[in-house]
Amino acid sequence: MNNNNSFLMYALKRSKNYLLNNLNYYYSGINSSKPNVFIFVFTKKCNFRCTHCDIWKEKNFGDEISLDDWKKAATNIFNWVGPFIASITGGEAFLRKDLFEFADFLKDKCIELKLNTNGSLINERIAKRLSKSPFKTFIFSLYSLSNHTNDKLRGIKGSYKKTLRAINLMNKYCEKYGFKKKMCIAVLITKYNLLELSKIVIWAKTMNVKVILQPLLKNFDTDFESDWIDRSKLWPNDRELIHQIFKEIIHMKKNGFPISNDISQLEMMKNYYLRNKEEVLKHKCKVGVDNITIYQDGNIKFCSLANNIGNIKNNSISKIWKSITAKEERQTLFDCKKDCRVHPCYYDKPLKAKINGFISEYKN
Ligand code: SF4
Ligand code: SF4
Numbered sequence: 001m002n003n004n005n006s007f008l009m010y011a012l013k014r015s016k017n018y019l020l021n022n023l024n025y026y027y028s029g030i031n032s033s034k035p036n037v038f039i040f041v042f043t044k045k046c047n048f049r050c051t052h053c054d055i056w057k058e059k060n061f062g063d064e065i066s067l068d069d070w071k072k073a074a075t076n077i078f079n080w081v082g083p084f085i086a087s088i089t090g091g092e093a094f095l096r097k098d099l100f101e102f103a104d105f106l107k108d109k110c111i112e113l114k115l116n117t118n119g120s121l122i123n124e125r126i127a128k129r130l131s132k133s134p135f136k137t138f139i140f141s142l143y144s145l146s147n148h149t150n151d152k153l154r155g156i157k158g159s160y161k162k163t164l165r166a167i168n169l170m171n172k173y174c175e176k177y178g179f180k181k182k183m184c185i186a187v188l189i190t191k192y193n194l195l196e197l198s199k200i201v202i203w204a205k206t207m208n209v210k211v212i213l214q215p216l217l218k219n220f221d222t223d224f225e226s227d228w229i230d231r232s233k234l235w236p237n238d239r240e241l242i243h244q245i246f247k248e249i250i251h252m253k254k255n256g257f258p259i260s261n262d263i264s265q266l267e268m269m270k271n272y273y274l275r276n277k278e279e280v281l282k283h284k285c286k287v288g289v290d291n292i293t294i295y296q297d298g299n300i301k302f303c304s305l306a307n308n309i310g311n312i313k314n315n316s317i318s319k320i321w322k323s324i325t326a327k328e329e330r331q332t333l334f335d336c337k338k339d340c341r342v343h344p345c346y347y348d349k350p351l352k353a354k355i356n357g358f359i360s361e362y363k364n
Helices: 003-028 066-083 101-108 123-130 145-156 160-175 194-207 239-254 263-273 318-324 324-334 351-363
Strands: 037-041 082-087 111-117 137-141 181-189 211-216 292-295 298-300
Touching: 066 082, 066 101, 082 351, 101 111, 111 160, 123 160, 145 160, 160 181, 181 194, 194 211, 194 239, 239 263, 263 324, 263 351, 292 318, 318 324
Parallel strands: 037 082, 037 292, 082 111, 111 137, 137 181, 181 211
Antiparallel strands: 292 298
């Protein structure tokens, strides 16, 4: 079967899942379908010190599961759902030495393999290898085109230069070896870069990379506190500016600039930053329905704020997904009133945006 056919089969399967999910879950809170997207938190170790993240502050993550455990989990997923979308993330995934070996193992199991990285450890040798690897999509986190602002947000001097070097190297080697990869930058919106968002999008176009705008959430790996926004040093409070910037961004999106978020998500994000929570809650959260996260210690959760529903060392993912614990957790999340659904990983696109996404993936 050629790539186009397998993608078509995948799109049909995903559409069936989508319909089942909607019918079963959104109207009854019951889920009888299968997840489409698997997020692998390959390690929690990180060499950056981002202001909006507490992962790096943790001293003891416990034991990480072995490569064999990851392979077993991936085989289990493949036997259960067929080819799947996997997103490898961290921490910083390159801090595990077996990343390439895992990617090679996933080659025939994934319809799309994505890598989230801060890019700091990508040198000539690694870029060369990555350009030939099974990874199809690279998501580099880059928060500003100003050395100073980026480094301040990432907590590491020189981080801007390192991430930029990684993007340039990947472009260079993909072009040299003729491999077509999707390159993206994930830009976290804070009060320090709000004013330069459109400049970043214009720059991204010249670099042939897509921009994924990400909302500021409460610090990763901290407990949820309802007043975290009031205490945040990064939250933009200028409502007029928020209106103006999102108007510009939405205009750019409509005019074909490479912004990955769809328009309804951009509108939702604007409302999120304006703190119109009621508007945000009108959107569905796809957590518990469409995606599942496996952590570095083998624990499984529907989202970072949810409870553990099992561990891959004790059970198969399919059994965990269908378990009573998962069912109960889903019921709890079904009534969730938090607004972190605004994040691209959790936000459930309207059907029209999903179809457009499929078409553009199919064309690529
Ligand atoms: S946000 Fe990512 S890169 Fe930054 S410290 Fe946290 S895990 Fe590391
Ligand atoms: S809104 Fe946030 S906390 Fe609630 S289920 Fe979705 S991702 Fe989890």
